[in-house]
Amino acid sequence: MRRILLPIIIFLAAFIGLSIGIHSLTQGNTLGTDFYIFYRAGQTAFIDRSSPYSDQLSLENQLAIFKQPARPDQDHLNFAYPPYVLLAVLPFIGLDFAWAQALWAALLILAMVGAIALAFPGAPPWVTILFLCFYPVTFGLILGNFAVLIGAALLLIFGVISRPANLGRFAQACLGLLLAWLTAKPQFMWLFAILFLLMAFKRRWWTFLAASAAGTVFFLAVSFAIVPGWPALWLESASKYTVFNHSGLILSVLLGDILPQGAALPVTIGLAALLLAITAWLFWRWWLGWLDIGLLLAWCGVVVYALHPRGVSYEHITFLLPLVVWACRQAKQQPFPVLAFWFGSLLVSWAAFFISVQPGAPASATEWPLLFGAIWVGWLYLRRPLPQ
Numbered sequence: 001m002r003r004i005l006l007p008i009i010i011f012l013a014a015f016i017g018l019s020i021g022i023h024s025l026t027q028g029n030t031l032g033t034d035f036y037i038f039y040r041a042g043q044t045a046f047i048d049r050s051s052p053y054s055d056q057l058s059l060e061n062q063l064a065i066f067k068q069p070a071r072p073d074q075d076h077l078n079f080a081y082p083p084y085v086l087l088a089v090l091p092f093i094g095l096d097f098a099w100a101q102a103l104w105a106a107l108l109i110l111a112m113v114g115a116i117a118l119a120f121p122g123a124p125p126w127v128t129i130l131f132l133c134f135y136p137v138t139f140g141l142i143l144g145n146f147a148v149l150i151g152a153a154l155l156l157i158f159g160v161i162s163r164p165a166n167l168g169r170f171a172q173a174c175l176g177l178l179l180a181w182l183t184a185k186p187q188f189m190w191l192f193a194i195l196f197l198l199m200a201f202k203r204r205w206w207t208f209l210a211a212s213a214a215g216t217v218f219f220l221a222v223s224f225a226i227v228p229g230w231p232a233l234w235l236e237s238a239s240k241y242t243v244f245n246h247s248g249l250i251l252s253v254l255l256g257d258i259l260p261q262g263a264a265l266p267v268t269i270g271l272a273a274l275l276l277a278i279t280a281w282l283f284w285r286w287w288l289g290w291l292d293i294g295l296l297l298a299w300c301g302v303v304v305y306a307l308h309p310r311g312v313s314y315e316h317i318t319f320l321l322p323l324v325v326w327a328c329r330q331a332k333q334q335p336f337p338v339l340a341f342w343f344g345s346l347l348v349s350w351a352a353f354f355i356s357v358q359p360g361a362p363a364s365a366t367e368w369p370l371l372f373g374a375i376w377v378g379w380l381y382l383r384r385p386l387p388q
Contacts, residue, residue: 011110011114014106014110015103015106015107015110018105018106018109018110019099019102019103019105019106020102022101022102022105022106023098023099023102026098026101026102027098032097032101032104032105032142032143032144033065033077033143033144034140034143034144034145034146035089035100035101035104035105035143035144035145036061036064036065036077036097036101036144037061037077037078037079038079038081038085038086038088038089038144038146039089039092039093039097039100039101040052040057040060040061040064041057041079041086042086042089042090042092042093043093044057045083045086045226045227046086046090046093046226047093047094051227051233052079052083052086052227053078053079053080053227053230053233053234053236053237055078057078057079058076058077058078058079061077061078062076062077065077076240076241078237078240078241079237080234080237080238080240080241081146081184081185081234082183082184082219082220082223082230082234083222083223083226083227083230083234084181084184084219084220084222084223084226085146085181085184085185086226087181087222088146088149088181089104092104101144104144105141105142105144107149108140108141108144108148108149108152109132109141111148111149111152111153112128112131112132112137112148112151112152112155113128113132114152115152115153115155115156115159116128116131116152116155116159116324116328118156118159118160119155119156119158119159119160119328120159120325120328120329122328123327123328123331124327124328124331127324127327127328127331127342130342130346131320131324133346134316134320134345134346134349135316135349135350135352135353136314136315136316136317136320136349137151137317137320139314139353140314140317145314146184146185147185147188147314147315147317148314148317150182150184150185150188150189151317151318151320151321153178153179153181153182154182154189154192154321155321155324155325156175156178157175157178157179157196158192158196158297158321158325159325159328160175161175161196161199161200161203161205161208162199162293166203167205167208169207172200172205172207172208172211173207173208173211174211175208175211176200176207176208176209176210176211176212176214176215177211177212177215179193179196179197179208179212179215180211180212180213180214180215180216180218180219181215181219183216183219184219187304187308187309188304188308188314188315188317188318189304190304191279191300191303191304192297192300192301192304192318192321194283195283195296195297195300197209197212198283198287199293200212202287248309248310249268249272249306249307249308249309249310250305250306250307250308250309250310250315250367250370251268251271251272251306251307251370252264252265252268253310253363253364253367254364254367254370254371255267255268255271256363256364257362257363257364272306272307275303275306275307276303278299279299279300279303282295282296282299283296291384292384294322294325294326294329294380295377295380295381295384297321297322297325298322298323298326298376298377298380299377300322301318301319301320301321301322301323301373302319302370302373302374302377304318305318305319305369305370305373306370310367316349316369319345319369319370319373320345320349323341323342323345323376326338326341326380327342337379341376341379344372345369345372345373345376348368348369348372349369351368352365352366352367352368352369353366355368
């Protein structure tokens, strides 16, 4: 009993302390712009019982954040997720926003720290601490973006289901439901989800698979209860978001800076097809036992990053998640390579940001970490043990 109560007490104490500290530090300068969109969408859906996808709500968000309607080239701050994602903010929508965002920021920090601690009990403390200092993670925490919470959940799921020991049915069910909820951001987790489901199938974790399927159906049904007719409204809002934010694939953005005008699109299509073909081949080699799961996870992170619609640097987290797994597992066996790629990635993440805000910077500057991620995966592949 003490083993269960002690972590709960520590979590609650840390949560309360962090929340109070964040609220005190942000008084008069409230952050959490991304969280504000979900906060207001939750109030609109659960309290006002109206559509969180309305143009009126988007305009209210713009007036609250920009103090004026958004320009055509600005983010219109519209809600563009399935309604069931709002279940995560339900406990906060009745609070004043300053307190709600402080509690949410504290929850994101503890979720990431807790996920690494639970998934990799022997991880070096510096991995957990410094991961919060990577630019996309820090930026996500400041704005309260869901990418941080989803990244923490992906780390937890992989860390637990990749252990050699069997997992109880209750734990399988919880992780399966969690994976189902993560489908709210499919562009961020689609390839990771395929890998996790195949891992569960290979280990005959039927409870995990059943919970994932049942959870997906459940969350879709809950969405209809929250917002009847939501699929059409969601797709319309998502299409508006891609127009406002000029969201091409990251691979296409990178190619657009080095190829003649008009050539980036066909080359992107060809490279995307090649990446997917290589992915299928690597999955097959892993299934036969000829490829390490860590290497496959690293490849998945780079592919998801390359084929992710361009956003505001959160997609970089998809490449960082496998790096965390590798650092946790290999810090003692390969200290120099781990430190080199870890701090190299940390520096690249901030260097890309600082370069991107300089006058005349290339449009693809924020996406340069993809190149470093590709170098890391290539190094892992060349250093892999050959199959017996």
